Amino acid sequence: MAEAALSDDGAELCLLAVPKKGRLYEKCNQLLAGIGLEYKRAPRQDIAICPSMPIKIVFLPAKDIAQFVGEGNVDIGLTGQDMVAEADVEVKELIHTGFGKCQLALQAPIKDNITDPKMIVGKRIATSFPNLTKQYFASLADGSADAKDTKVRSISGSVEAACGLGLADAVVDLVETGTTMRAAGLEIVSTIMRTETVVIANPHSTHEQIIETLRKRIEGYLLARKHKMIYYNVAKEKLEQAMTITPGKKKPTLTPLADDDWLSVGAMVATSDVNNIMDDLQALGASDIFVVDLNNCRA
């Protein structure tokens, strides 16, 4: 266990780990701002204190976050489910954030026409996920002698280049859009796991209360990001139909207008549906339809 971090009054600080670089960095930073965790970080320093809460933020590689949270050096963190599975640690998965979605896939050169992952058993695989790759091939080969012969080579980046360089017959790496894979002349042979960014906590952390506060704040922030508020005016005779288009989270808010035949309606809607909903409301005869972003909310 690492030496405890202390606040000015000597109380132990909760350690929160966020990715220090890479594609998750910006998203996680926005999330910290969204939940009111401002911090001051000196140039080139990977540690920052939050003035508003007894929290110390540590900026770490995504891979180390899973390991450190699992081993209890850090109380709570944000990283990919793939990293958690690779580290093979026991953590509490508190929240699925919905970002960082991709899959960990076995990929082989298109020209080799590999139609079954079993065709790769016993060959050379390059990956930055050696544990998951070995587990996958062990399960594929069903304990046969060939399973032991599958050579898993660990490389830390640009994994897809390994086949072209003659270092491997196949690779195991993350695929989102497939652009990197296709550029390297590879195709997916099988999906090993689907993954997204998760908030994880050490199950034995002594900072349960702060972790719970962070969980609620993050959940509220993510809910707000997935929704918008829509406001419009509608004739009372069309209200029932309008309410089926915008049923709201619980119910829509109805506000009287100076015109007795009309009402103003406010409702929470899914961000992904907002344009269809506006089309439907306009077709119904609603007017003055406008949409407002939500910064934060609580269910």
Ligand SMILES: Nc1ncnc2c1ncn2[C@@H]1O[C@H](COP(=O)(O)OP(=O)(O)OP(=O)(O)O)[C@@H](O)[C@H]1O
């Ligand atoms: N292309 C992608 N699409 C969606 N999520 C991804 C993608 N690549 C990585 N991730 C997610 O982000 C996590 C961290 O990967 P990322 O590439 O940001 O870190 P890194 O490889 O350590 O950094 P870098 O690529 O800058 O060296 C992964 O474990 C995965 O969960």
Ligand SMILES: O=P(O)(O)OC[C@H]1O[C@H](OP(=O)(O)OP(=O)(O)O)[C@H](O)[C@@H]1O
């Ligand atoms: O399917 P795509 O949308 O192309 O995304 C997949 C790529 O994204 C990640 O690489 P990253 O850019 O993080 O570089 P890295 O390999 O150096 O980590 C991952 O390792 C893949 O190479």
Ligand SMILES: [Mg+2]
């Ligand atoms: Mg990467």
